[in-house]
Amino acid sequence: MSASAEQYPVPAPRPRRTVEELLAAKGTPPLGPAEELSANFGVPDPELDEFLEAYRAERQQNQA
Numbered sequence: 001m002s003a004s005a006e007q008y009p010v011p012a013p014r015p016r017r018t019v020e021e022l023l024a025a026k027g028t029p030p031l032g033p034a035e036e037l038s039a040n041f042g043v044p045d046p047e048l049d050e051f052l053e054a055y056r057a058e059r060q061q062n063q064a
Contacts, residue, residue, distance in 0.1 A: 023030060 017025075020030075
């Protein structure tokens with residue numbers, strides 16, 4: 001026995017909502033400026049610099 005369209009109707013699509021509408025529905029406040037999101041903004045991080053140097057060196061070695 002095969003299923004017919006009458007037995008399993010396809011629901012109508014829901015209207016698309018913007019990001020702002022979705023955030024408001026969840027009660028989530030919007031993000032602030034990027035400067036406020038970074039804990040180390042403008043402060044050098046030697047460990048991060050070392051990691052990035054090692055990462056770049058390894059990538060170049062693997063591409064050769």
